Amino acid sequence: xxxxxxxxxxxxxxxxxxxxxxxxxxxxxxxxxxxxxxxxxxxxxxxxxxxxxxxxxxxxxxxxxxxxx
Amino acid sequence: xxxxxxxxxxxxxxxxxxxxxxxxxxxxxxxxxxxxxxxxxxxxxxxxxxxxxxxxxxxxxxxxxxxxxxxxxxxxxxxxxxxxxxxxxxxxxxxxxxxxxxxxxxxxxxxxxxxxxxxxxxxxxxxxxxxxxxxxxxxxxxxxxxxxxxxxxxxxxxxxxxxxxxxxxxxxxxxxxxxxxxxxxxxxxxxxxxxxxxxxxxxxxxxxxxxxxxxxxxxxxxxxxxxxxxxxxxxxxxxxxxxxxxxxxxxxxxxxxxxxxxxxxxxx
Amino acid sequence: xxxxxxxxxxxxxxxxxxxxxxxxxxxxxxxxxxxxxxxxxxxxxxxxxxxxxxxxxxxxxxxxxxxxxxxxxxxxxxxxxxxxxxxxxxxxxxxxxxxxxxxxxxxxxxxxxxxxxxxxxxxxxxxxxxxxxxxxxxxxxxxxxxxxxxxxxxxxxxxxxxxxxxxxxxxxxxxxxxxxxxxxxxxxxxxxxxxxxxxxxxxxxxxxxxxxxxxxxxxxxxxxxxxxxxxxxxxxxxxxxxxxxxxxxxxxxxxxxxxxxxxxxxxxxxxxxxxxxxxxxxxxxxxxxxxxxxxxxxxxxxxxxxxxxxxxxxxxxxxxxxxxxxxxxxxxxxxxxxxxxxxxxxxxxxxxxxxxxxxxxxxxxxxxxxxxxxxxxxxxxx
Numbered sequence: 001x002x003x004x005x006x007x008x009x010x011x012x013x014x015x016x017x018x019x020x021x022x023x024x025x026x027x028x029x030x031x032x033x034x035x036x037x038x039x040x041x042x043x044x045x046x047x048x049x050x051x052x053x054x055x056x057x058x059x060x061x062x063x064x065x066x067x068x069x
Numbered sequence: 070x071x072x073x074x075x076x077x078x079x080x081x082x083x084x085x086x087x088x089x090x091x092x093x094x095x096x097x098x099x100x101x102x103x104x105x106x107x108x109x110x111x112x113x114x115x116x117x118x119x120x121x122x123x124x125x126x127x128x129x130x131x132x133x134x135x136x137x138x139x140x141x142x143x144x145x146x147x148x149x150x151x152x153x154x155x156x157x158x159x160x161x162x163x164x165x166x167x168x169x170x171x172x173x174x175x176x177x178x179x180x181x182x183x184x185x186x187x188x189x190x191x192x193x194x195x196x197x198x199x200x201x202x203x204x205x206x207x208x209x210x211x212x213x214x215x216x217x218x219x220x221x222x223x224x225x226x227x228x229x230x231x232x233x234x235x236x237x238x239x240x241x242x243x244x245x246x247x248x249x250x251x252x253x254x255x256x257x258x259x260x261x262x263x264x265x266x267x268x269x270x271x272x273x274x275x276x277x278x279x280x281x282x283x284x285x286x287x288x289x290x291x292x293x294x295x296x297x298x299x300x301x302x303x304x305x306x307x308x309x310x311x312x313x314x315x316x317x318x319x320x321x322x323x324x325x326x327x328x329x330x331x332x333x334x335x336x337x
Numbered sequence: 338x339x340x341x342x343x344x345x346x347x348x349x350x351x352x353x354x355x356x357x358x359x360x361x362x363x364x365x366x367x368x369x370x371x372x373x374x375x376x377x378x379x380x381x382x383x384x385x386x387x388x389x390x391x392x393x394x395x396x397x398x399x400x401x402x403x404x405x406x407x408x409x410x411x412x413x414x415x416x417x418x419x420x421x422x423x424x425x426x427x428x429x430x431x432x433x434x435x436x437x438x439x440x441x442x443x444x445x446x447x448x449x450x451x452x453x454x455x456x457x458x459x460x461x462x463x464x465x466x467x468x469x470x471x472x473x474x475x476x477x478x479x480x481x482x483x484x485x486x487x488x489x490x491x492x493x494x495x496x497x498x499x500x501x502x503x504x505x506x507x508x509x510x511x512x513x514x515x516x517x518x519x520x521x522x523x524x525x526x527x528x529x530x531x532x533x534x535x536x537x538x539x540x541x542x543x544x545x546x547x548x549x550x551x552x553x554x555x556x557x558x559x560x561x562x563x564x565x566x567x568x569x570x571x572x573x574x575x576x577x578x579x580x581x582x583x584x585x586x587x588x589x590x591x592x593x594x595x596x597x598x599x600x601x602x603x604x605x606x607x608x609x610x611x612x613x614x615x616x617x618x619x620x621x622x623x624x625x626x627x628x629x630x631x632x633x634x635x636x637x638x639x640x641x642x643x644x645x646x647x648x649x650x651x652x653x654x655x656x657x658x659x660x661x662x663x664x665x666x667x668x669x670x671x672x673x674x675x676x677x678x679x680x681x682x683x684x685x686x687x688x689x690x691x692x693x694x695x696x697x698x699x700x701x702x703x704x705x706x707x708x709x710x711x712x713x714x715x716x717x718x719x
Contacts, residue, residue: 015081019088019270024283055100055244056286058092059082060072080576113558115404126565126576131558133407134567134577135400136430142397146404146412149388150362151559175393325388332383 004049004066009041015061022053022062075099075109077129084123088282090241090267091121094159094188097244099128101252107155114157115144117169119195120269121161121188130157138168141176144183152322155255156183162203163193166222170202177231177260181321184254184261185233187224190269198272209276224264225313234259236314240266242289243310250312259320266293266308340522347511348373350482350518351415351441354489356381357520358528361410364390364401366420369453370509371443374415395420399427399440406436407566409531409557411493415441417509418451418460422467428502429468430568432591435545435553437496437531439489441505443512444621446699455699456509458621461676464504465650471588473595475602476504476650480624482518485511487526488604488647494529495602499594500553506649508672510622510701531555536562543573545587551594596651603656604647609635613642615711616664617694618657618681619671620646622701627670629704630711641711649677654684666714667691672702 009031018037028046031039031053039062041047051064076099085092102112112130116122118137125132131154135143144158165173165187176185192210193199200210205221213219228236235257239247247265254261268274268285279285294300296311345353352374355363363378365371375391382389388405392398395416402412416424421442431438446452447459460467464476475495479485485507492503534554536542538561547553556562569577570584578584595602608631610616619627624645631643644660646653661667661681667690669678675693682688694710696702709719 017082017087019282021088021093021283021286025286052244055096055248056093056242057096058085058087058089060076060092060096061082109563110559110561126567129563131563132565133404133558134565134569136426136568139396139400139427142392142400143404145390145392145397146362146364146401146406147408147558148404149390149401150405150408150410154559171393172397175397325383329383329386329388332380333386336384 004068006044006047006049007065007067009044009047010063010065011039011041012061013038015059017059019058021056021058025056026053072099072103075102075129077127080127083127085120086271088268088270088285089120090190090265090269091124091188093241093244094186094247094265094267095124095127097247098186098251101248101255104248105252105255111153112155112157113144113147114159115140115147116158117160117164119161119164119193121159122164124159138164139172140164141169141172141185145176145179145181148181148183149322149325152182157186157255158183159186159188161194162187162189162191162224163201166224166227167202173227174231177228177233177262179321180232180234180260180318182258182260184251184263186251187262187264188267189224189264190267190273192269192273194269194272198276204273208273211276224262228262229314232260233262233314234316234318235261235312237262237312238264238266238308238310240289240293240310241268242286243293246310253312253315257315259318340525341520343518343520344515345482345518346373346513346515347482347485347507348443348513349377350485351489351505351507352377352381353518353520354486355413355439355493356385357486357523357526358490358493359411359530360413360493361387362402362405362412363387363414364392364398364405365414365416366392366395366398368395368417368420370445370512371415371417371441373512374441374443395423396427399424399431402438403427403431403436406438407558409555411437411497411531413439413441415443417443417445418447419449421460421463425467425469429470429472431502432468432472432474433568434566435500436502436566437500438502439492439496439505440502441507444506444508452699454509456622456672456701457697457699458508458623458672458676460506461649461673462679464506471592473592474504474650475499475501475595475648476506477604477648478506478621479647480511480621480628480645482511482516484647486518486520490526490528491604497529497531498552499598500555501595506621508621533557534562538562544575545571546573547590599651599653599655602648602651603653605653605656606645606647607643607660608632608645609642610644610660611642612640613664614640615642615666615668615715616661617641617643617668617670617707618646618661618677619643619669620649620677623670623672626702626704626707630707633704646677652680652684654680657681657684658686661685661690665690668694668711668714670694670702670707672696
């Protein structure tokens, strides 16, 4: 399978509750919580598109969009 | 079909607390349903009462939000009448194994084709943090202020002993395994039980000083291990994850259909 | 199917009525004196492609039939006092979620385990108020097997018409005794079928929005409309709501849809009521004895009549008030401590005319029992 190329992190700020799960378990430390406790991708260039943030989000608030889509 | 197509989006953001494992279970469930390509009109979700059971309201299926502990009984009525439908029965640990214990045992015994998803956060969350039959000796809760002296059930053992033909355990941390196990459970033709260990940071976590949602997820990682792993043999106190039981036995609706065929031959 | 003459137990008459009405699914639990209903259902339902389940308890039974009803089936369960107590929460759910179903309670001595094999009529008020919260309910009864059959068919018809559970309050004597029953030809008694929505797939369907005529079309689970069903107060889409306006309107709707149709669901029989000086009001097996007294004393020139109620709830207060208006004495004949008596006293003018002729020892009240009480009331001694 070809390695997916990141297009962007689609984050729904209304749904995000700032639990920090995606931030803490990102293997590449791509994500952080901003001053409103909402997740932002601060180092998108490091993202390996593993999608663990998307799969582990209790609020379905983050989506990893890749070029293949 | 994108995952969002299975949601009743107008009700989001949902009522669950930040970091609630039920949300993660919802996430994994819709992914496995999307993966199987199931049609929404073919799915009936029957839930009980409690934080877990609220999951039904967020999903765009035929949803039946019933009374505390009785989801399986309602589901059996639906399934017997429409055996072609896919029945999903999400319940909390108290809902399924305390007040619902009797129905749980008999549903397993009958091996009727449906999937019970026991979202086990070891507490009655909706009512503010009382202990459940899954909390365990030594834990704290609003109704065990000195300490809980109740021993806990083992959901997997209960389900197996009662006769369920597919029994699995996963956690909110191990989301890929969770989605896989849910998928296998749903595809299995018989009574499937999936126990999902999920964190309740707000009540169980705080009362038992387990830290944040992140800390509780971390704990799910470290206190569990695959079935019969080396780690388990070295440390028996670890909790096993995976598929414990998967066998083919006569399914209830199919058996009753044979009864109908026999009975019809005797009709006047 | 041509009409057919049989000699059966009352419990069987109920089963025949249910099958005639189009029953598809029965779930129940054995309990004396209703067990024969379950046993006969286990034989007859699969013969016509229907489904029978013996559940693990009465709670599972009421829940299972509600689930089945949502898929479009006509459903029933049967029990007695202790089981009926267990079913109250499920019954309340069916009331709140407006799900058609029929619940048979073959009454026995109570409370608690009571008298499993002996008669009483002690569950009348429980049928009205066993469920917590404000609500309305329809409860029917019968004194003979032909009426057991007819009331059972009516129960299914009312259940579908008003989208509500209906209770059939029979009793151990009627349930177990054997009597003639003529099963009518199919088509002879009109049946009310499930009112299905005409809203097409893809169009917004409101499971809880009444039509102009007050009826609520349903959509089967597994069909083209996906919606939510809950026991919480809910909006017209079936989603939970605590909005005071929504709550008030729904509660009023649940009450009004039955309380505003008392006349349509009132069933009764009357014997020599018009010029009765002594009016007996009775129901169920007690009415058999009451009728015997009326027929016997009438032959002796006494002005005595019987109003046999077949609808107990909603209580036909206007009917009772009207029929009792000219009587000097009104005697309620029942096998409990005065449950229908209470409703009669509230309904009639001059309630001091109303008295109780009862028996509560597990034995069917006899015509002699009734006569003795009437004589005492009239100051004539025994």
